Amino acid sequence: MTNPSDHVLIFDTTLRDGEQSPGATMTHDEKLEIAEMLDEMGVDIIEAGFPIASEGDFAAVSEIAERSQNSVICGLSRANFKDIDRCAEAVRKAAKPRIHTFIGTSPLHRAIPDLTMDEMADLIHETVSHARNLVDDVQWSPMDATRTEHDYLCRVIEIAIKAGATTINIPDTVGYTAPRESADLIRMLIERVPGADEIVFATHCHNDLGMATANALAAVEAGARQIECTINGLGERAGNTALEEVVMALKVRNDIMPFQTQIDTTKIMNISRRVAQVSGFAVQYNKAIVGKNAFAHESGIHQDGMLKNPENFEIMRPEDIGLAGTSLPLGKHSGRAALKAKLNDLGFDVGDNQLKDVFVRFKELADTKKEVFDEDIVALMTDGTDDANDQLQVKSLRVIAGGEEKNTADLTMTVNGVEHKVTSEGDGPVDAAFNCVKMIFPHEARLQLYQVHAVTEGTDAQATVSVRMEENGKIVTGQSSHTDTILASVRAYVNALNNLITRREKTKPEGV
Template identity: 60%
Template structure:
């Protein structure tokens, strides 16, 4: 493959992906994801929006110090303060990048920016040239490019190139374009804009119509050589183009998409599981490439075909994306070595302390279940990763339920090493359990989602519970997820996990007092291509 056929993967899981309502990650979780992205071969990691909050600045800075081969990008609006803060955040990276953007569509310029086209052009010139004076690699994005008048978009791109941009990003910010339209837009810019041959054109497609991956691939065929995407396709509203789908489409259908990436596809399933664990966003069962059912065959006709030849119903091998087969080899007699080996097979690398905690919980689970499936272990370890830094945890729960109410929950919790026991009643055992947590930790958040499903088959299956809490006053939400053979215990753990994340997020959205006097509103903090 020639250099022109190389497609660069720009991962924005830590920035655009984290903007999914409730998908907030702690610093340690962001570093875990960044390490894995770097290891799997991602070319550019967009680590955050540095000016948004002290937490975002610290995350970008720490990722920049930590990664070994990827570029690290910090997002900024088209103003001096944002750009200087972004430059400071990425300065420790060997290949730092500033990603600056401004809206260019008529509706955005009129209602969002309240600026004229000429004023927008002046801001593009100022922001890109300032960024280029601070770093060698500058990406410029035309927010809402697909709804921008073409002649004006060409003027904007030409201005950015002349000011020193090295990458031109063409976002389908609201997921409005079709593949044919998006390909034509990329092709038009490359053909019409002077200096287009000097820069890399990039796609950034949202999935509002379910076309993000199709639009990204169409853009690549039309000449784009960078794709912006996220693990599991997480992101604002319906999400972004899914990294795993873009990469595997180019690998499996190389006859149609004759391009190469630097991604080690055997790590895709592992990355999917990690991002799902730290965000508490479950992956839908029928999700392409990494979903639980992606390589499952239940139809008798399909099973017969698979037994005769796998290619009858599989266009790629599970091992190509790091997906293994479910097995029943683990049980209460399994030792540490076998458990550590199993974790490696499933794509997990744990610290010594985390491993000991996970092993202890595995042995407890094995005493309660006849068979321990791979999915059981995944659920157990995912919860361990997600709650490792939580200040508050469930220690014990006893619930009295039945037809004679009210139901009663007695809950013991741990907060920074101190145990406390509370008791509450409610309209059912779940309500009583959640009321007990509210009594232990008073708060005004609203329960926006409560969801339960079985991890595996059987009456002794673990229940996996997802809880979303929303703070209406702050306008933010958080998701917690937990698994346990006892549904009520899983519910309590998930609720408390969501509460921990909500409070952590409220602390993180405070503006940076060291880089300016104006608070950054939530709406602007969540801005981007």
């Protein structure tokens, strides 16, 4: 018989098993902050640390116990009185204290303290009884349960229940089990262990084979009613079951997994970011639920589908986990629908022809950049170059720069449709390229300002170049943006010259 209750308790062990990830150590204050966030988001039980491990761990568990408002506060202890007493002392001030004690029961783990099966059974009875004399809420774990002989597992769980354990946790310590086996194990224990219906079975899965979430959910379907998990799946080796994954799976697929948690899912994103910061473990981009790309769509077909109806490509709303919304980052796979939506967002009202033109330049840019940012789009829209009616047009540019030698540029430009190719030297690549322009289009205009700034971050950022020139007291400007700074410079310069030509024509005396 499976457990008839549909409420699944969420036991978070970010501060204990999560902190055991090499390098994830958190400071005292960071632990208090994370515990407060867990408490506020509705976590039923917080495993705050391993009090015997160090003075620091003891202090953190004690202070979290004192401060917690809603959650049960739990500490871990080995199967000895010293650990259990220290743990009891640490959780003493909690409104709802829990002692969690464990010992490895599989053949491999029984060999560590070198105990016979009977000796270990006696030790379990003594230690769980001792813990139960100190607090009412005792959790016991047969470490490496999934590699423990079933008969022995049933025997020691029965002993722990009789000694007063109120929660029996079934750890898949080395991430070895698989969903069907995880469910069968819980079902077998519920059927065979006397007193199983009096306690809560918990599932504690590791992710060594990438199955922690699936194994935890399978255990719940078989009757477990407590999931042990961590924020971002932090934990020993490949980590633990990720809290955000099991909670959202139960929410999104409640039709086939009709279980409830009391987690306020809108707080997920915030705590995920904070745990990533304090642990120093960045969340991978494609991580389920909390990865940067979990609610981002770059490809045109998906973006178009998302704009028509978000349900086309999203099974949950970003707001459900506390994100402001879906993002449709623009890149080389994007299409016109997303570009138009972005232009509208940025305040540009474009007609079909202009969209067609901008789209061509956008694709050219996207081919040279990983991601096209809002600033890149603004730069594309305000770029003064590439007007088909311009008298001067840059066709190609090649520069040889660096080293001791003078820099050289080869420029091909058309003047009123006639192609010119020249080569020139200069004091730098920009100077060499500008000298080429002067050879093709000689003029007396003075360069007053030449300014470059990166529109976005990174070495593939677009550079926006602004040029100001003066001729007979008249000022003209030119602008261009490109990931190639030298090309942007030449195009800005030529843009200013085209504006100068237009200005000359407008101001020339009539009849001349």
